[in-house]
Amino acid sequence: MTFTSHSEEETRNVGYELGKRCARGTVISLRGSLGAGKTVLAKGLAKALGIDEQIVSPTFTLIQEYAGTLPLYHMDLYRIEGPDEFEMIGGEEFLYSDGVTLIEWSEKIAQMLPDATIFVDIRIMPNQDRTITIEGLDL
Numbered sequence: 001m002t003f004t005s006h007s008e009e010e011t012r013n014v015g016y017e018l019g020k021r022c023a024r025g026t027v028i029s030l031r032g033s034l035g036a037g038k039t040v041l042a043k044g045l046a047k048a049l050g051i052d053e054q055i056v057s058p059t060f061t062l063i064q065e066y067a068g069t070l071p072l073y074h075m076d077l078y079r080i081e082g083p084d085e086f087e088m089i090g091g092e093e094f095l096y097s098d099g100v101t102l103i104e105w106s107e108k109i110a111q112m113l114p115d116a117t118i119f120v121d122i123r124i125m126p127n128q129d130r131t132i133t134i135e136g137l138d139l
Contacts, residue, residue: 005130011037015044022100029106032122038104071099078105
């Protein structure tokens with residue numbers, strides 16, 4: 001399924017709709033270039049899970065946990081080298097958690113992702129709109 005977003009609000013709304021469909025154990029691969037809107041989409045998803053905290057990209061902390069109707073584990077793997085480093089930080093346990101795991105830059109651990117992973121790709125178009133493609137879940 002593909003959406004076109006013309007604003008941050010529309011990108012947040014796609015995240016919100018995605019978040020409403022998440023269940024315990026959901027893993028979401030969130031891919032896109034720097035500035036594509038990954039964290040904006042994460043904010044909408046968090047809102048759907050009843051999370052009121054400020055959502056920020058966990059680039060320097062790697063994993064940020066939030067409490068909501070389901071726990072949200074927001075990961076940013078931009079600064080890791082690959083699967084070995086991911087295992088060393090204990091990341092694998094979040095792939096089989098009791099909450100929703102949202103992973104930015106998940107391509108670094110692609111071979112470790114569960115089969116049921118939902119893939120979300122955000123692309124910046126020449127006019128600055130975003131094309132958001134979701135695979136593995138119907139909205």
